[in-house]
Amino acid sequence: MQDQLEVITANDAFYEALGRYDIDDMSEIWAKDPWVTCVHPGWKIIYGWEEIEESWKSIFSSEGRLEVSVSHAQVHLAGDYAWVICNENISTTLNKNFFRSNMQATNIFMKQRGRWLMVHHHASPIPEPEPQEFGNTVQ
């Protein structure tokens, strides 16, 4: 139960760093092994913290700001590894415009020296629901 809580806390910390565009906090969350991997939505996979750090810096240099909330999180423990499957509910503000998007994420963590660190992040867009039809249509 303790591990489960620690993993969900690590997962939440990842999204808090993302929401704050905080590269130092993001760095705290990731393992620094050369084999760690990251798939941003619509990007090619990138390998190793160095490349991953560059990608976050590029995302965080955007003028937009985003808010992320996580839902439907499912934690699976596998010894010193764990994976979390969750929905990312993202609101982006850019030049007074406002966008909402939903992503499906698979996040894998590894326990290193007592801390759960991210070793793989794979996020991809979830299709938007069909627009609702209203009863009162203009004929």
Place this chain on the structure above:
Amino acid sequence: MQDQLEVITANDAFYEALGRYDIDDMSEIWAKDPWVTCVHPGWKIIYGWEEIEESWKSIFSSEGRLEVSVSHAQVHLAGDYAWVICNENISTTLNKNFFRSNMQATNIFMKQRGRWLMVHHHASPIPEPEPQEFGNTVQ
């Protein structure tokens, strides 16, 4: 090394079942636990073998046919769990038309009674490279 080979064999068997549209072979590959999960490209996540089986039956009922080859496969062992990160290179034939697409996949396996079974599949499109510009353009 033995586990590594067994996991890559299980991963290959998944793509062979997909390429043959073979629901029985696909069933052999998946764990039947209610918490297993699948994210087809552009689909919402689905839970449990029953729903996942329905999704494969729906995909396999298409008149199109596809060929899949796997590249850049990376296997990570975590005790009785393992994950594979790989590219899916897909050629689809439908009504004499031919399409190519590339997907990024995160596949998680669990060893149950000596067999590596899939417990999570997450695939999403990889962006196509920009079209090449040719020197001889029509002015």
